[in-house]
């Protein structure tokens with residue numbers, strides 16, 4: 175299984191989706207896959223980031239995380255996305271990255287990538303599924319194979335579990351409610367096992 179390559183592509187303002195990305199990397203390690211954690215390019219004006227201490231601290235703390243490129247997508251057999259819910263949609267930074275993939279899409283290089291998505295939101299019913307679906311809509315155009323968790327494991331019934339993709343809820347202080355790691359690890363392993371099947375099938 176060790177030859178499956180996973181790109182974990184995330185956006186995070188205050189660290190939640192970075193934590194989800196790190197949990198996915200742990201799942202990849204358990205599976206024996208090669209994984210890269212990659213952030214999408216920040217786009218918010220520096221003045222806006224500076225006005226929010228938690229945002230500024232997170233940007234500084236993750237300065238060394240590489241920014242994802244189209245080459246990373248071409249390299250990967252599987253891609254796990256993680257984005258905050260923003261007004262029931264993916265963060266614009268994530269959408270901007272997807273909108274830079276037209277060239278590799280045109281060359282057929284996004285076809286048959288195994289993909290899955292996670293999100294976080296403040297409210298239990300704050301648009302998590304709409305966010306994940308918005309990302310999957312772009313994936314249908316990529317010709318990617320969307321690997322949703324479905325109800326394939328008991329972790330779907332635990333904290334963060336969601337058949338569309340792990341959905342963490344954050345409290346007022348920005349901490350994740352409950353232990354969502356089981357859901358993330360299951361989703362990652364399922365994504366990698368389908369990527370492995372696709373790779374072997376090719």
Ligand SMILES: Cc1cc2nc3c(=O)[nH]c(=O)nc-3n(C[C@H](O)[C@H](O)[C@H](O)COP(=O)(O)O)c2cc1C
Pocket residue numbers: 185186187188189190191192258259260261262263293294295296297298299300301344348
């Ligand atoms: C502009 C904006 C829009 C948001 N929209 C929603 C929303 O629609 N539903 C919700 O529950 N939380 C919403 N939130 C809260 C974020 O989802 C929450 O802060 C995020 O999940 C934290 O992720 P991060 O720490 O990785 O940045 C919003 C936050 C911002 C800044």
